[in-house]
Amino acid sequence: MQTGLAAYVPICDAIALLFQPYAEVVLHELSSQSVVHIAGNFSKRELGEPSLLDEIGFDPRETTIGPYEKVNWDGRRIKSVSAVLTAQERPIGVLCINVDVSHFHGVIDALNALVHVSGGAQRHPLLFKEDWHERINEFVQHWTRSRGLLVTALSRDQKRQLVADLSKEGAFGGRNAAAYISRILGLARATVYNYLNQAAAAETGAPPDGGA
Known part of the structure; x- marks a missing residue:
């Protein structure tokens, strides 16, 4: 992991700890296009896995991406947001926060059924839509x-x-x-x-x- 990204590791850990067990934070290194840190892992990703950013036409000039919705391996719905990290005005990584909102969806569905309200949240474009x-x-x-x-x-x-x-x-x-x-x-x-x-x-x- 390059030096500039190491400073974000405690931030990843703090976010995951504050919202555990609902939050996972994944740190991607742009130079190696790989996952370099995972806090609160519930996605079964592993360190060193490819980030696959090159497969989706990722634009490093963006600063914040999302929120967008994903699905976890076990079917849980995940709400995510990603931030591009820079050092000396140069993008060096992407910090992704994934929040398990499946329990909240269950509560919302129950309330909707109770008051006969139909409809749902619009699905946002996925950062990793080709992942x-x-x-x-x-x-x-x-x-x-x-x-x-x-x-x-x-x-x-x-x-x-x-x-x-x-x-x-x-x-x-x-x-x-x-x-x-x-x-x-x-x-x-x-x-x-x-x-x-x-x-x-x-x-x-x-x-x-x-x-x-």
């Missing part, structure tokens, strides 16, 4: 909801099918995507690759290299 983390999260939540399932309670066969369906959607094209999918499904990375091998063999009719 494969977001695409994987959206696909997993659609896949589980459409089957009346929870990602935290999938059986082995259901996880195998989900991995196969993710593969068909091209979800494994992102850097470190297999590692991310293995974490959110609670699988060893070798098991994910084994499921991919089985899915490929099923499509071609060839016997898989290994069992489950």
